[in-house]
Amino acid sequence: MASVTTNVAANVGRSSARGPKPRRVLSPRNIMLYGTLILMCLYYLLPLWVMMMTSLKGMPEIRIGNIFAPPVEITFEPWIKAWSSACTGLNCDGLSRGFWNSVQITVPSVIISIIVASVNGYALVNWKFKGSEVFFTILIFGSFIPYQIMLYPMVILLRELGLYGSLGGLVLVHTIFGMPILTLLFRNYFSSLPEELFKAARVDGAGFWGIYLQIMLPMSLPMFVVALILQVTGIWNDFLFGVVFTKPEIYPMTVQLNNIVNSVQGVKEYNVNMAATMLTGLVPLFIYFASGKLFVRGIAAGAVKG
Amino acid sequence: MRERPFFHPDRGAGCYWGKSMASAPKGMRLFRNLNAKIAALPMIFTTLVVFVGGTLWTVFYSFTDSKLLPRERFVGFDQYERLWGSSLWVTSIQNIMFFGAMSLVFTIVMGFVLAALMDQKIRFEDTFRTIMLYPFALSFVVTGLVWQWILNPDLGIQHVVREMGWTTFNFDPMNNPDTVLYGLLIAGLWQGTGFTMVLMLSGLRGIDEDIWKAVKVDGIPTWKAYLFVIIPMMRPVFITVLVLAAAGIIRLYDLVVAQTSGGPGISSQVPAMYVYRYMFSAQNLGQGFAASTMMLLSVLIVLIPWAYLEFGGKKRG
């Protein structure tokens, strides 16, 4: 306190130091600060730029030119080829197949996994039963265990269910392995809601599903959006489960992309490769830019321990 | 004022505490809140059958000589001896340890420095954050392929710099067994540091404003405040980052497959690739199980001390 008053007194004494503190835009501190940040941003932006530029060039221009330079002549040929006629092995119908496969995998996986996990979270908070905390603890531990150790048992399980190699099987896999993080997300959210609300609904005669659908669901729509973002990007970007649990005709986009780009046959068409890479990245990028801070909230919520 | 300081706030009517149930009809206990129990079946199935059951199953069969199909012919630790005798596995382990150590150090340092810079009440914070975080939304496959292209010696950065007249410039990490891991590191950091930054930033923002006021009144320079006051206060955030990053590193798979396919030679192989190879293409399940058990073991080495520190110290409830 004392130092504040002396400062005020000193400022009153000097007529020159009146009014708002002068702001120097180009102070050494600001140059260092913004310089570093901008430099780092170049590192982050560079690949996106290169990807974009390469995908819009013809192969001759790529061979003689500079990967950072914008195209002299813009061509969308690589995009069209990547989408509709790039080859993986014997199939030459481009990434479109993988795209639609990914859509067919992602949509049901996202919906089912969110429904299951939100009900889990709700049951864990409001309808605890003997051992429910134990299951939750195992679930959280399970999210850290390397998937590799559960891969083969999962293969056997799917085979027994007749789902191995099918879309349904992959949906089940995504529902199971997405469960820990999503359940944690919903459990934390539901436990932040006042418990008296739940009690009031019980007195009002609503049952397990009634409270879930009529009280909890309408109150947690933002959380559902967060979960949606998390799951769409997560499942779209999956590679390992796609490779292990599906067969080539229904490979998701990421697997197909890798097969197109890293195929050893033929001449490497870098522009087509980059167009294919861009195409695969578009869905999560769109989600990312459209969702803004909700994406940040989602990944942060997923990271915070229960 | 709620009155439940000494017992666990229980949030539902369906909890059964204690064992005595003198006046309760026994059958009713089981069927009360039946819906809740039915709804929890997927979770119970996942935890018991897949997580616990699957893990035990794999560990169990890692002691057999299963080849194409799992079979119960026990060979003791033979699979593990073979595993550690295999140069492919030993290289994979060396790679993941080197990559992991580098990646942890850089992730934490870069993530924290970026977060500290972002915390200086800068303008365009949202823009900066959006740029730093977008790679995190992408697939590892996309990341791997882009960097494979940028680091391409004939047409990528090396080529561009040489074109600029510096003809002896050498930057070809991807084709040199000694440096290929740095190539992976550049890509991995590109994708992951934004996330670390966000976590660190939320940690910084969680620090009481009054601490900063006290630091200012005491006249402590900013860098000193960060080093001696703020970082020690952010211990939980650092631990979270460390655990998440470590768990991610042990799983590292897609990035390597896409960017280097484990090459040149076997110089960028990682354990997850070894597991995949033996389980799904080399038809030697026993080896795959043993390798994945080793992966589990390494996670437990990280996880158990952490869980002990986080949850073991304080009593539940």
Add this chain to the structure above:
Amino acid sequence: MTNSIEVKDLTLNFGAVSVLKNMNLDVAEGEFVVLLGPSGCGKSTLLNCLAGLLDITDGQIFIKGKNVTWAEPSERGIGMVFQSYALYPQMTVRGNMSFGLKNARVPKDEIERRVARAAEILQLEPLLDRKPAALSGGQRQRVAIGRALVRDVDVFLFDEPLSNLDAKLRSELRVEIKRLHSRLKNTMVYVTHDQIEALTLADRIAVMRGGIIQQLAAPQEIYNRPSNLFVAGFIGSPSMNFLHGATVDNGKAFQFGETKIDLAGYEGGAILERSKAILGLRPEHLTIQDQAEAGKTISAIVEIDEPMGADSLVWLLANGTQMSVRVPVERRLELGKKVHLKVDITKASIFDKVTEQRV
């Protein structure tokens, strides 16, 4: 009169912790019972057990003669009002009040009739189509009461309904609840830690501590004849003065230091001689005077004088014990002065030091 609520040997354990111990409680029809106690005494827990929101470990609960020990909350014929109001945020006031009726499949016109009636009683008509977020705290709590009202039940449970309101609103709603009770004549069980609410509202108060009902009696009885030291100390503000001493002369007098106080006229049982006893005197049952009277006064030194508007509180030191006395506000006392406190023994309480029970 029949009992509206009967609790028989109710026990509740949370793990190894016993929260409610072998509790018995009968509430008559139309009675207003307040459960009063400090935090952690089990009063809210008991209410939750009555409502069926907590499963009890042992015992039985009857509401209107029906065994509801294992019945669902909605089947018990109760309405409940919560501290945090617990209004469904996405529903309008009307929606909040009719949610329970819809769940019970009450016909539409009947729902409307009941909501209209409750709205009229609580003056909520202009707010019926608003969402809870657009209401003030007092309005929200009235809606919460309305939600219990429309259920047309005989038993209302209140879980600290006024604790989240500021002092002024609290006293307004307190009056409103009292008016509601006299109009509807329902059975009400009301949990609070505020003794003013308890004293003003209750037909009977159950003072609880450690999961046990310490005393269940009418407010005046509890105030004047607290059954034990805890109840005596908990009820009344400022607290009852406790003088530690002994009963002597075959129970005819109380020895407090050098002073002997005559116990003739004490309302209670046989006093007997006790080597250790406590004399409890409320601040308003003492008067300050200048002259000593043998066997009737205690001498004390004035320490602090606290004028409180309507009256004034004087803190004194008597034989090493701090005491408070309520005096008319005009009466100003000189600090450090020696005065004499006249004891009204008919309003006093004597407790055994060991058992802490009133004798």
